Amino acid sequence: MNVRTIDAGRQGVLAQIGEVWKQHELMFLFVRRHIASRYRQMALGGLWAVLEPLAQLLLMSVVFGFLLRVQSNDYPYAVFLFSAMIPWQHFGRTTMAVAGSLQENMALISKVYFPRLILPVSAVFRELFDTGLQILVLIGVAAWFGYYPSLWLLVGAPIVLLLVSLAGLGLGLCAAGVIVRYRDVRPFLGIALQGGMYISPVLYAASIVPERFQFLYQLNPMYWPIEAFRWMLLGQAMKFSWALPITAIMVVLLLVIGLVLFTINERKTVDVL
Amino acid sequence: MSSELAIWCEGLGKRYLVPHRQVEATSLMEDLRDHLKEYTGLAGRDESADYFWALKDVSFEVKQGEILGIVGKNGSGKSTLLKILSGVTEPTTGRARLRGRIGSLLEVGTGFHPDMTGRENVFMAGALLGLSQAEIRSHFDEIVDFSGIERFIDVPVKRYSSGMYVRLAFSVASLLRSDILILDEVLAVGDAAFKEKSEKIINRIAHDGRTVLLVSHNLSAIRHMCERAIVLNEGRMIADERPDEAVRSYLQVVHDEGEEKIDIRTLPPRVDISERDDEDYPRTFNTLKWAEISGPDGPSRTLRTGAPMTLRFGYEMPELVDPCYFTVFVLNDVGDRMFVSYSYHDQDQMSFPKSGVIECHIDALPLLDGAYTIELDFGRLSEGDVRYLDFVPRVLEFMVEQGDYFGARPLVRNQGNFAVRTRWKSGVGSAVGIDG
Numbered sequence: 047m048n049v050r051t052i053d054a055g056r057q058g059v060l061a062q063i064g065e066v067w068k069q070h071e072l073m074f075l076f077v078r079r080h081i082a083s084r085y086r087q088m089a090l091g092g093l094w095a096v097l098e099p100l101a102q103l104l105l106m107s108v109v110f111g112f113l114l115r116v117q118s119n120d121y122p123y124a125v126f127l128f129s130a131m132i133p134w135q136h137f138g139r140t141t142m143a144v145a146g147s148l149q150e151n152m153a154l155i156s157k158v159y160f161p162r163l164i165l166p167v168s169a170v171f172r173e174l175f176d177t178g179l180q181i182l183v184l185i186g187v188a189a190w191f192g193y194y195p196s197l198w199l200l201v202g203a204p205i206v207l208l209l210v211s212l213a214g215l216g217l218g219l220c221a222a223g224v225i226v227r228y229r230d231v232r233p234f235l236g237i238a239l240q241g242g243m244y245i246s247p248v249l250y251a252a253s254i255v256p257e258r259f260q261f262l263y264q265l266n267p268m269y270w271p272i273e274a275f276r277w278m279l280l281g282q283a284m285k286f287s288w289a290l291p292i293t294a295i296m297v298v299l300l301l302v303i304g305l306v307l308f309t310i311n312e313r314k315t316v317d318v319l
Numbered sequence: 320m321s322s323e324l325a326i327w328c329e330g331l332g333k334r335y336l337v338p339h340r341q342v343e344a345t346s347l348m349e350d351l352r353d354h355l356k357e358y359t360g361l362a363g364r365d366e367s368a369d370y371f372w373a374l375k376d377v378s379f380e381v382k383q384g385e386i387l388g389i390v391g392k393n394g395s396g397k398s399t400l401l402k403i404l405s406g407v408t409e410p411t412t413g414r415a416r417l418r419g420r421i422g423s424l425l426e427v428g429t430g431f432h433p434d435m436t437g438r439e440n441v442f443m444a445g446a447l448l449g450l451s452q453a454e455i456r457s458h459f460d461e462i463v464d465f466s467g468i469e470r471f472i473d474v475p476v477k478r479y480s481s482g483m484y485v486r487l488a489f490s491v492a493s494l495l496r497s498d499i500l501i502l503d504e505v506l507a508v509g510d511a512a513f514k515e516k517s518e519k520i521i522n523r524i525a526h527d528g529r530t531v532l533l534v535s536h537n538l539s540a541i542r543h544m545c546e547r548a549i550v551l552n553e554g555r556m557i558a559d560e561r562p563d564e565a566v567r568s569y570l571q572v573v574h575d576e577g578e579e580k581i582d583i584r585t586l587p588p589r590v591d592i593s594e595r596d597d598e599d600y601p602r603t604f605n606t607l608k609w610a611e612i613s614g615p616d617g618p619s620r621t622l623r624t625g626a627p628m629t630l631r632f633g634y635e636m637p638e639l640v641d642p643c644y645f646t647v648f649v650l651n652d653v654g655d656r657m658f659v660s661y662s663y664h665d666q667d668q669m670s671f672p673k674s675g676v677i678e679c680h681i682d683a684l685p686l687l688d689g690a691y692t693i694e695l696d697f698g699r700l701s702e703g704d705v706r707y708l709d710f711v712p713r714v715l716e717f718m719v720e721q722g723d724y725f726g727a728r729p730l731v732r733n734q735g736n737f738a739v740r741t742r743w744k745s746g747v748g749s750a751v752g753i754d755g
Contacts, residue, residue, distance in 0.1 A: 048420070049416055049417070050416070050417045050418075050421070051414065051415070051416050052328075052404070052414060052415040053410075053414045071446055071452055072446040075442065075443055075446050079432055079439070082434070083434040083435065156407060157423070157425045158405070158423065158425075158447050159406030159407055159421070160447050316402075316407055316408045
């Protein structure tokens, strides 16, 4: 029989990851539970996952694409925008969901033992679910404009989204433990993400950034998933730059730091008097 | 840890930093320092006044299949101990080892999500316990059956009444085969039928070799369900002994009588109660002055089952009350009244001199082993109604020993409070059936 030792110093990061793997059923239960509770009492249910981004898309297309005529490299603005919004919003939502995952479940954490890492991980999966729905809509919108999904998209989109999830997980984990005590961090994070959207090529084409700033611009980790989506869906050319491997390392580091910070913080969260 | 132990813990302690908000105008630096201290345990002078030890140096062992009771005043650290053992919070010092799966019911409806149905919550709770979905499925029917809420199993849990909540939570916790079951005060909620059921289940669980940790304020439940009990007070363990002894230690602390176990037998058989003043019963008509208890061999705090008992007490009425009465209450260690005797029940005596000494005599004390308490009362009789004037709770405690009342085979503890002589006759009827 399993002997559990409780000590003043708890499990390390690797042990926690191991636990999450072992308890994957529980993790998926959390995902299901959240999705079910979100949609259960809403009349339009799952439709909202789709309606909300569509409404946003419509509004922004009219303002930025039509009224302001923002540069979109000759692609129809709606598709141009939407293909970038999917990875960006996935990043934003994943980060916020992960960051708030401990706070939301305080009642549970303070009564039952389970590997806490399950909460942020389940947040990642449930955002993947929502984004998955949105991709279907994206394919629909793009097709309407004449851009049909290529094999690249079908294979590449999940991969890119997974990588974006990891980035969101990393950033969110750094914040998750802290948010329980200092709730300000949450809106602060929200504002930072808003800012992040403007320095990423979501609303406009990356090509409008002057040449001498391009490298710096490309150090934004979200630059790459966004351009990747545009390439997969629209066929917009993508050029390799050394910024890519650098951002990859940044993301990995972020994830590692996030895991460590999370492990340190989650122990203390229950003791917030 | 030896294989027959289910739980072992040593030196467990839990310290919290208490935020000081007395002076509002603390500087930003001090505020920051406080936060840093709480957060990282570093920074600045370590004033012990800033810390609060919810639990300090607690060590004990629990064998497999044992039912251990945990009692203590509110705030004594019981919940903190359970939280540590359940893995919900980390200890500041010490360590513990637990063998097997741990199921905790730290609060009713732990882990239940209000929007999900009972069914979904059962699966969730089981998963939290570490069981696979398949295992839960195999026990599902049994759980629903036991909880008695089959009709509502697919209704969102937020619609349940608190009783249904408890029943479901408890049946999940107890039937999902955890090796160690930790229960925090959950027997308090729930109706009588549920209480009976849960006690039966707990006993069955222990019988199956599973271990139970039971925290409860219900002292009689602790007494007859647990084989051992520990008493916590202000974060420290002050006793680890048989349930009836533990209950006494706990009550002693509750009554502010200190933690040192007082042996009733060593106390003087005569007490002065003229100065006694209990908050709840102010002595506005101070009449009862002293009391003395005697057995067949003279004044003593130790009496015997079936033997004579005499209670003498002295009184002085501030002014003559006529008609009046005196009452003697005898209670057991957990405060249940065993029997009561009113002065007017014997020969209808209703007049007493203004001051004097009264003797109450019982020919054969019907009480079994244990510690008992006497309470005295004095009041006015008016139109057949009693109106109390002076009451002294917990006048004195005394011990009763069974001795050889039942001959060579005395009654085992916790089998009741009264000694009843019964005559058994065999061969009274012929047939085995009811009509015989």
